[in-house]
Amino acid sequence: MRRLREKLYEWMQGRNGVDEMGIFLIGASLVLLIISSLLSVFLLSLIAFGLLIYSYFRVFSRNIGARKAENNRYLAERERLRFKLQSQKVRFGLRKTYKYLKCKNCKKKMRVPRGKGKIEVTCPHCGEKFITKS
Numbered sequence: 001m002r003r004l005r006e007k008l009y010e011w012m013q014g015r016n017g018v019d020e021m022g023i024f025l026i027g028a029s030l031v032l033l034i035i036s037s038l039l040s041v042f043l044l045s046l047i048a049f050g051l052l053i054y055s056y057f058r059v060f061s062r063n064i065g066a067r068k069a070e071n072n073r074y075l076a077e078r079e080r081l082r083f084k085l086q087s088q089k090v091r092f093g094l095r096k097t098y099k100y101l102k103c104k105n106c107k108k109k110m111r112v113p114r115g116k117g118k119i120e121v122t123c124p125h126c127g128e129k130f131i132t133k134s
């Protein structure tokens, strides 16, 4: 058993191994497999197997630089989504206190207090002024 482990360790040298993106891919393929067996949708199980094969390819890949770049892109995207979800949550919690709107000039988001009637808003990003109902 120990020799087998050593052999496996030797064989994995110089290969990518399991990273965060790999864990996500394996998890996603498992979820897809469960859904496809519940709904008996063949296409979903094909996609699930495709993801599984791709995740194995990434685990055993020797091109560590390319896999690392993929993983970093995955992590950045995950972080971006997490941030977006978090700010949506905050926004939802404050929906009765603030009205959220976009600047007509620079399209950036801002918030104004609710229940003040017609107010003039100055964009904190570009200084554009406009009238809105709050």
Ligand SMILES: [Zn+2]
Pocket: 103, 104, 105, 106, 107, 108, 123, 124, 125, 126, 127, 128
């Ligand atoms: Zn603006």
